[in-house]
Amino acid sequence: MILGWLMVTSASTGIAEYYTGNAAYFSIRHGVYLVLGVAVMYLFSQIPLEAWAKVDVVFLLASVVGLVLVFVPGIGHEVNGSQRWLNFGIIKVQASELAKLAAVFYVSGYLVRRREEVQSQWSGFIKPLAILAGIVLLLLLEPDFGAVVVLMGAVLIQLFLGGVKAGQFFLLLIATLALSVVVLTSESYRVERLMAYLDPWAPEHVYGTGYQLTQSLIAFGRGDWFGVGLGESVQKLFYLPEAHTDFVFAIWAEETGLIGGAFAVMALVTVIGLIWQVGWKAQQVGNMYGAYIAIGIASLLGLQAVINIGVNTGLLPTKGLTLPFYSYGGSSLLICCVMIGVVMRIAYESAQMTVGGDDEQSE
The missing domain is CATH 1.20.58 (Methane Monooxygenase Hydroxylase; Chain G, domain 1)
Known part of the structure; x- marks a missing residue:
């Protein structure tokens, strides 16, 4: 979440300055949502799964x-x-x-x-x-x-x-x-997006439906191995639309290169992997409700991340999906925090069931 705040801060300076006169406008709002997210995460980690089942x-x-x-x-x-x-x-x-x-x-x-x-x-x-x-x-x-x-x-x-x-x-x-x-x-606009995805550099697409994709690919190309430097992106200066929301990963890759992009992806993969592990452990101790919820949450986060990064890199047609924990968006960040809070509760209850089972065996 801190990494996401850094991404949003860097990617949003130009658009924030233009529309509000304050380059830190979106950064401040995202920071407030981050603090609220931590509070929400704790709150939902205290709600028993039994309550959700009802x-x-x-x-x-x-x-x-x-x-x-x-x-x-x-x-x-x-x-x-x-x-x-x-x-x-x-x-x-x-x-x-x-x-x-x-x-x-x-x-x-x-x-x-x-x-x-x-x-x-x-x-x-x-x-x-x-x-x-x-x-x-x-x-x-x-x-x-x-x-x-x-x-x-x-x-x-x-x-x-x-x-x-x-x-x-x-x-x-x-x-x-x-x-x-x-x-x-x-829908005709979806067909146009699909055609632009297949050949974004075609003259009829490069300044039309393929514009976002081509500008995103330029950002990746400029990033090279180590990037152009944090805060030094050119694409965020009104070349790439939605730079701080749907395409924040492209700006991050431009500024930090392949190394920075890989680090951001691995951080997400680690979180999603840990959620799968919580689901697996819940299943082992018989907490099937918690196991299914953890699997569902891991799938939601994983699929959304794959689609967003796929869109940013041109592997998938353009879709308006945020990158979990990274993109600007208050409701998206808060819901992600709710998910993690629920997973924390699943892990806690599964651990309690494990301790209870061990106690019964020792007796």
Whole structure:
């Protein structure tokens, strides 16, 4: 999170100076969210998993209400043509962030409550997907295709590890891929983005739909091995749009080079790996609810990181997804902190179960 604050501070100076007259504007706001995030992390680490198990359905319903409210004038807030934010005055919350976490909690609870049905009957497999289909539809209406990919990817991983039959899983995987192709080709701007991704340097794309990608690739090229120096980026000076949000990694790579970029990626990989380890240990001691939640959270963070870095490096078509813990964005950072707080609680309860089991064996 400190590294992310450094990234945002460096990447946002130009745009902050231009729009607010204060080069540190976004840095200060991000710093406030960071402090709030630590407090939120501690708060959620104190909530027992049993409490979440009682309200996971309510949490899911609340997230659906949030996704509906983004379309209500005066409450919903539009940015770059997408109606994704809830405007609470001092902070704008991205409703999809809550929906993704709510889906993870709901599927985790469902897999524990309906374990036999999930593993043996089609109904146990279809029921949660039918409910999540409503969330997916609302996300597509915003539109937020990136959030749909992350949410469905995490749910697929949870269902697979929850014991869904291989045939059912691969059928769902094929259906999800087919739906993705339909969604990608249903809107002209998505088709244009896809064509720009295939050849961003083409004359018709380089100053149009491929502009962000080409400017991002220029940033990586300038970074070379060791970068141009912290704070010395040229691309952040209005060449690369969203430099402090979706493309903060490109600016970091420009300023710190391959070495700095690799360090940032390894830090994220380490965190996600530790979350998987917490899930594995929870499964070993029989804390299946905690195990499924940890797996879902690791999948959410991992998929979002892969998509963001893939977009920044030109490996994936351009999508508006932040990089967890690094990109500027109050609601994104706070939700990431909530996730880590929950994982800390899972680790604590699993450790308590281990101690309790050892005590029983010694008696």
